[in-house]
Amino acid sequence: MPHVITQPCIDRVEKACIEICPSEAIHPAEDTNLPEDERRNMSYINPDECVDCGACVDECPWEAIFPEEEVPEQWQKFIQINAKAFA
Numbered sequence: 001m002p003h004v005i006t007q008p009c010i011d012r013v014e015k016a017c018i019e020i021c022p023s024e025a026i027h028p029a030e031d032t033n034l035p036e037d038e039r040r041n042m043s044y045i046n047p048d049e050c051v052d053c054g055a056c057v058d059e060c061p062w063e064a065i066f067p068e069e070e071v072p073e074q075w076q077k078f079i080q081i082n083a084k085a086f087a
C-alpha cells in the first residue's frame with residue numbers, strides 16, 4: 001500500500017519530502033499526468049514508485065502524508081487523486 005499526500009499539502013508545498021524519498025516517488029503537480037485544470041498546488045506520490053518506507057511522513061510539517069490504509073476519512077479522495085496523477 002503506497003503512501004498518499006492529502007489536503008494539508010495544498011498551497012503549502014514543502015520540498016523536504018521530495019528530497020528525502022529514496023525512490024523519487026514524490027512529484028510536483030507539473031510533473032504529473034493531471035490536466036492543468038485539475039492540478040492543485042501540492043505534491044503527489046506515484047503509487048507505482050512508492051516503496052512504503054515512511055520517510056516522507058516525518059518530513060512533512062503539515063502532517064499531510066499517510067500510509068494509504070491510514071488516510072483520514074475526510075481525505076480518502078486523495079488516494080484516487082494521487083493514483084490518477086500517474087495513470
Ligand code: SF4
Pocket residue numbers: 003020021022023024025026045049050051052053054055056057
Ligand atoms: S513512503 Fe518512502 S518511498 Fe513512499 S513516497 Fe514516502 S519517502 Fe517515498
